[in-house]
Amino acid sequence: MSFLVSALAASLAVLLPLGMVAGQDVTIQDSFRAAGDPPAPQAVTFDTKAVPVGSRVTVTERVGEDTHVELRLEGMGAHRTFGAHVHQKPCGAKPNDSGPHYQHAHDPKQPSTNPAYANPRNEVWLDVRTDGHGDGGAGATQAWRFRPGQARSVVIHEHATHTGAGAAGTAGVRLACVNVPFA
Template identity: 50%
Template sequence: MAATLAVPAASASERVRERDDLTRYDTALVPADARARVTAVYDRRGGTEVTLRVRGLLPNRAYGAHVHSNACGATGAAAGPHYQYVVDPVQPSVDPAYANPENEVWLDFTTDARGNAVGRAEVDWQFPANRRANSVVIHSELTQTGPGVAGMAGARVACITVPF
């Protein structure tokens, strides 16, 4: 299934990408009937807003979520590392100078009593045409920020391929 690309009526210079098929890696944390949708809006000022909407996950639970470099695959590792606008020369990246919500897209969320939530992030850059991001991964824990652990968020429990 290809992503839907539409131009919103509000501005011909904005582009929207949406994707809603979900690959599950941990059905205890992401039940079979869970759903997720990713929307990315690129504005004319050069920024990007990414929104992740989930429903049917475990109620009242925190999850981490990030944009990743590769498409989803048979395992969570297939999605590759977090997408970084300025790439950390040391991988895996755990340096807060690179692994931070200004250089990556962090979409952490906490579900409500029904297992629904929205994670939203805005960055002041767009994905370059020669180095696009390709997925959003949902993680088992909220994202850590300290030195040596920055960007870590536990196991990869689900993934949505989104060709940004």
């Protein structure tokens, strides 16, 4: 019996990213810091009015038979809707450093605004409406998993995500970013 358990564990180790166990949650909690603050922050704000320094972010990924991502914001601009998406690259000192949205089926034309690719089934959209305290949250569940190393951050945008042709997936300027080691 122990041989069978060892063989199963070895098989899972080959299928999962290094250090990741099926069903293991990844949670990042941090306060936003200004872009360019050394050392490089986990959570960075590019617009301190909409995303004040010290406001908080929590991102949780749950991997099982599907992928569930939750975003929680605290102390942001009150009574606002922010677009939010998983992006391909880590946050940097500049808003565009995080690259394009992660897409399960990659649109060959970038930036992607084609609703066949830029949609909440092919990307992770986490639009958040904040309350009077600037707090809010959102979640998304996908029937697929991230490709290893290709989903690295969550970007907060200035308004809700558009869905129409030619603008699908767009949500205005990038206000803030948080690095997340997605599985």
